[in-house]
Amino acid sequence: MEWVPIVFITFKVLALGTGMFFAIKWHYDRGTSSSPTDVIKVGLEVACYILAVAIVFALIYGLLHYAGLLPAGLEFA
Numbered sequence: 001m002e003w004v005p006i007v008f009i010t011f012k013v014l015a016l017g018t019g020m021f022f023a024i025k026w027h028y029d030r031g032t033s034s035s036p037t038d039v040i041k042v043g044l045e046v047a048c049y050i051l052a053v054a055i056v057f058a059l060i061y062g063l064l065h066y067a068g069l070l071p072a073g074l075e076f077a
Contacts, residue, residue: 064070 061070061074065075
């Protein structure tokens with residue numbers, strides 16, 4: 001059982017390292033392009049994403065409330 005943390009930590013370091021490498025490479029490549037970023041478009045995309053997340057959480061909360069599965073202290077009424 002002592003090998004489990006070693007395997008998981010190694011996998012986590014490899015996965016996060018690979019993700020960071022490609023994120024840095026992608027941002028570097030985007031920085032060398034000549035097209036400017038449309039700030040309004042990015043702002044609207046972020047707002048839509050936040051709205052979608054809020055709707056999903058509200059639906060989950062409503063379903064859990066309807067089914068009576070909410071933990072103590074999470075009910076508003």
